[in-house]
Amino acid sequence: MIQADEEALLPAYVRRIPTGGYRSLNPLTKLTLAAVAAIVAFGVRGWTGPAVVLVVVVSSALVAGVLRRMAPFALATLPLVASILLVNTFLYPNAHDVIAVFGPLAPTWTGATAALQATLRVVAFGLSAALFALTTPIDDLLGELERRHVGRRGSFVVGSALGAIPRTVDRAREVVDAQRSRGMDTEGRLWRRFRGLVPLIAPVLFGALAEVEERTMALEARAFTAPGRRTILRELPDSGWQRAVRWLLLVGSIAAVAVSLAGAVKLP
Amino acid sequence: MSGETAVSGETAVSGEAAPRAGLVLAGVGYRYAGASAAALVSIDLRLEPGRVIGLAGANESGKSTLCLVVAGLAPGVIGGRLDGSVRVDGIETTAMRPHELAQRCGLLFQNAATQLSNTKATVFEEVAFGPCNLGLPVAEVVSRVWWALRMAGIEALAPRDPARLSGGQAQLVALASVLALRPGYLVLDEPTSELDPAGTRLVADALARIARETGAGILIVEHKTDVLARIADEVVVLERGAVALSGPAATVLADPRLVALGVEPPAAVRLERAVRVSGIEWPAALAEAIE
Amino acid sequence: MTALGSTAAGSTPAGSTHAGSTAAAPSIELDTVSFAYPDGTRALSNVALRIEPGESVAIVGQNGSGKSTLVRHLNGLLRPTTGRVLLDGRDVRSTHVARLAGLVGLAFQNPDRQLFAGRVSAEVAFGPRNLGVRGPALEERVRAALEEVGLAAEASTNPYDLGYSRRKLLALASVLAMRTPVLVLDEPTTGQDARGVGLVRDVVSRAAGDGRTVIAISHDMRFVAESFRRVVVMREGRVVLEGPPEAVFGEAAWPELRAAYLEPPLPAVAGARLGLGATPTEAALVAALVAGN
Numbered sequence: 001m002i003q004a005d006e007e008a009l010l011p012a013y014v015r016r017i018p019t020g021g022y023r024s025l026n027p028l029t030k031l032t033l034a035a036v037a038a039i040v041a042f043g044v045r046g047w048t049g050p051a052v053v054l055v056v057v058v059s060s061a062l063v064a065g066v067l068r069r070m071a072p073f074a075l076a077t078l079p080l081v082a083s084i085l086l087v088n089t090f091l092y093p094n095a096h097d098v099i100a101v102f103g104p105l106a107p108t109w110t111g112a113t114a115a116l117q118a119t120l121r122v123v124a125f126g127l128s129a130a131l132f133a134l135t136t137p138i139d140d141l142l143g144e145l146e147r148r149h150v151g152r153r154g155s156f157v158v159g160s161a162l163g164a165i166p167r168t169v170d171r172a173r174e175v176v177d178a179q180r181s182r183g184m185d186t187e188g189r190l191w192r193r194f195r196g197l198v199p200l201i202a203p204v205l206f207g208a209l210a211e212v213e214e215r216t217m218a219l220e221a222r223a224f225t226a227p228g229r230r231t232i233l234r235e236l237p238d239s240g241w242q243r244a245v246r247w248l249l250l251v252g253s254i255a256a257v258a259v260s261l262a263g264a265v266k267l268p
Numbered sequence: 269m270s271g272e273t274a275v276s277g278e279t280a281v282s283g284e285a286a287p288r289a290g291l292v293l294a295g296v297g298y299r300y301a302g303a304s305a306a307a308l309v310s311i312d313l314r315l316e317p318g319r320v321i322g323l324a325g326a327n328e329s330g331k332s333t334l335c336l337v338v339a340g341l342a343p344g345v346i347g348g349r350l351d352g353s354v355r356v357d358g359i360e361t362t363a364m365r366p367h368e369l370a371q372r373c374g375l376l377f378q379n380a381a382t383q384l385s386n387t388k389a390t391v392f393e394e395v396a397f398g399p400c401n402l403g404l405p406v407a408e409v410v411s412r413v414w415w416a417l418r419m420a421g422i423e424a425l426a427p428r429d430p431a432r433l434s435g436g437q438a439q440l441v442a443l444a445s446v447l448a449l450r451p452g453y454l455v456l457d458e459p460t461s462e463l464d465p466a467g468t469r470l471v472a473d474a475l476a477r478i479a480r481e482t483g484a485g486i487l488i489v490e491h492k493t494d495v496l497a498r499i500a501d502e503v504v505v506l507e508r509g510a511v512a513l514s515g516p517a518a519t520v521l522a523d524p525r526l527v528a529l530g531v532e533p534p535a536a537v538r539l540e541r542a543v544r545v546s547g548i549e550w551p552a553a554l555a556e557a558i559e
Numbered sequence: 560m561t562a563l564g565s566t567a568a569g570s571t572p573a574g575s576t577h578a579g580s581t582a583a584a585p586s587i588e589l590d591t592v593s594f595a596y597p598d599g600t601r602a603l604s605n606v607a608l609r610i611e612p613g614e615s616v617a618i619v620g621q622n623g624s625g626k627s628t629l630v631r632h633l634n635g636l637l638r639p640t641t642g643r644v645l646l647d648g649r650d651v652r653s654t655h656v657a658r659l660a661g662l663v664g665l666a667f668q669n670p671d672r673q674l675f676a677g678r679v680s681a682e683v684a685f686g687p688r689n690l691g692v693r694g695p696a697l698e699e700r701v702r703a704a705l706e707e708v709g710l711a712a713e714a715s716t717n718p719y720d721l722g723y724s725r726r727k728l729l730a731l732a733s734v735l736a737m738r739t740p741v742l743v744l745d746e747p748t749t750g751q752d753a754r755g756v757g758l759v760r761d762v763v764s765r766a767a768g769d770g771r772t773v774i775a776i777s778h779d780m781r782f783v784a785e786s787f788r789r790v791v792v793m794r795e796g797r798v799v800l801e802g803p804p805e806a807v808f809g810e811a812a813w814p815e816l817r818a819a820y821l822e823p824p825l826p827a828v829a830g831a832r833l834g835l836g837a838t839p840t841e842a843a844l845v846a847a848l849v850a851g852n
Binding site: 171174175177178179180181182183184185198199200201202203206207210 | 634661664665667671673675719733734
């Protein structure tokens with residue numbers, strides 16, 4: 001049987017050939033883009049790094065049609081952003097360009113600028129991670145890593161654990177419910193005491209450990225440790241130029257950080 | 269589904285060419301690593317292809333341990349000490365690697381959620397996970413998946429997200445996932461205990477169909493003796509790691525010693541007993557009524 | 560909703576509950592309760608249900624029919640999206656869960672969601688200690704609760720050295736020790752062998768005998784028919800049928816029961832086929848046969 005026929009046997013929902021610019025990139029290319037975004041957003045000084053990342057990420061998201069679904073990810077960075085803004089604006093060390101004085105508090109322009117820049121970095125990174133997560137099924141990434149012989153068991157365990165996060169959250173919620181039903185006061189001050197945490201943490205931990213053991217056995221029962229190459233149902237498109245771009249981007253971003261740190265080029 | 273004929277043809281050939289010797293336990297004892305007492309003591313058991321053996325007994329009487337031993341996970345994966353011999357179609361389980369064993373004897377646990385990979389987007393891919401691990405050609409993988417889904421009675425679920433299924437459906441997907449490795453024998457440890465009555469019926473129906481149509485031998489641990497009364501050919505009752513009762517399902521399930529062994533008899537058996545104890549004649553109409 | 564017959568305990572005045580070690584049970588009223596989870600899943604739709612003090616009520620239905628969501632409203636873990644839950648006429652919304660825990664004891668389906676202590680006795684002491692019980696009174700409660708579930712000999716064992724079914728009995732004991740006037744059990748018999756089911760059965764009848772209100776979710780129709788005076792059938796978030804076992808498992812209710820993916824227990828089927836009327840339990844069927852002879 002020839003390859004084309006084999007592919008035709010697969011139902012359409014399994015073939016799921018990704019369409020459209022960003023989406024059709026190989027998962028590794030997308031992973032590289034996310035990594036490069038992090039390097040540039042945090043590594044290149046001034047406004048240039050985060051601004052470039054933000055523009056690229058937002059326009060990619062627009063093309064991939066996931067811009068609106070990224071909103072929760074942006075919201076998730078809020079607590080961090082809020083603390084960055086407050087701490088830098090009000091407590092920036094050795095800044096004297098005071099904007100106004102509110103009692104003991106004296107926000108400074110230097111602090112505000114630094115805060116805004118840090119915020120931009122965090123948001124840029126958060127959105128690039130969101131873009132990757134929203135456009136790449138875990139299974140695709142695992143398949144690609146495996147094709148390149150990146151530790152099969154290791155990558156599977158990580159992927160499987162990621163997939164189990166929603167269930168772990170559910171489990172934790174049920175543990176809290178069960179202990180509250182037994183009169184544990186999670187609304188009052190007991191909550192803050194260490195002893196009060198044991199009844200909440202222990203069942204979640206034990207549950208997770210027991211699950212790992214059962215999972216290991218279940219994997220054996222599904223021939224996970226069979227030697228030799230695995231069958232990959234969907235060959236995801238990759239190409240010479242994508243490989244080249246990946247290396248180029250990685251090397252380029254590191255170089256950009258180096259240049260920026262050395263201060264050789266003046267950046268806004 | 270053009271590959272189906274090829275697969276069933278292949279089975280038929282291998283089935284006829286080498287008659288299967290069954291899954292045979294002879295004088296099996298097992299002790300968990302670090303445990304002071306043995307969990308299983310000199311167990312003899314024979315599971316023929318196409319037959320269903322129900323395994324019952326009080327809690328902590330060794331049923332789950334026996335499942336692990338039969339499937340080769342004990343001592344293969346979890347260690348411990350095994351005495352006697354466990355042979356699957358004539359081959360000693362200790363001589364096989366886990367992935368080889370998985371193709372001869374499939375194991376299904378109580379909790380479907382931990383058996384699914386958590387990484388697959390569709391039920392089809394979840395079921396394909398095992399055959400893909402074996403490196404089979406795509407055509408073979410595809411035909412095995414359809415075959416396993418059909419046997420489990422869940423072809424319609426193929427495009428669904430495995431994370432969004434009911435308990436009964438998830439257990440059937442786990443069952444299909446194990447079936448896709450085309451094991452000659454299946455070992456199931458309380459597969460219906462987390463399910464509601466409708467889910468229990470689905471799983472029991474699927475198991476009966478699998479035994480009938482694929483010639484797989486099935487060993488099932490089950491508290492619900494009504495399920496065993498429906499699908500089991502034989503029943504074995506364990507007590508403190510040893511076989512206390514064994515024989516044809518109807519005989520063992522009607523045995524007066526069952527309750528003392530921690531096993532609730534099926535509803536029909538209990539009813540008949542209750543009526544007889546009351547001293548009145550067992551009405552023939554009642555026998556018909558509970559058929 | 561179809562209400563069948565008169566509910567047995569509905570006619571029992573609250574005053575008839577004899578004085579036990581627990582406070583008098585409150586009446587429980589769900590006043591057109593609807594509940595939707597944050598993701599929009601509608602789990603309860605206009606549930607109206609009144610449970611008198613001392614009643615024993617089984618809630619049955621398919622997985623996902625709203626049973627667990629319903630009982631989580633009784634001790635305030637969940638608050639209705641619309642409608643009210645009243646204990647003795649007081650809206651539970653105004654009371655802390657920790658306070659309600661002294662009134663409504665809820666044993667979860669999966670014991671592993673709550674076991675944390677290194678010793679069985681410490682696990683059982685957790686609940687009553689939270690309620691302020693100390694010293695000899697606490698020890699007595701722990702001892703009695705372990706006795707009740709047959710774990711008296713395991714007081715100093717590590718809970719995780721027990722098998723699943725005994726861990727489940729331990730979780731039950733940890734709620735029993737709180738001696739709440741209302742006892743709510745989520746699938747107490749699953750995973751139990753004949754002896755375990757017998758222990759759970761005894762726990763239910765003893766609690767009911769003490770005048771406590773007992774509410775249990777179960778898939779085991781024999782347990783439901785034999786141990787409860789009232790059965791509530793749920794389907795897709797609604798109460799679709801309720802009444803005493805004789806009515807809910809009676810032939811007239813079978814179509815509704817089957818629509819909820821449930822089957823009547825065997826004695827009920829046999830009784831109906833023999834024209835003996837409603838015989839939901841073996842005892843009822845035998846009695847009807849004896850009477851007919």
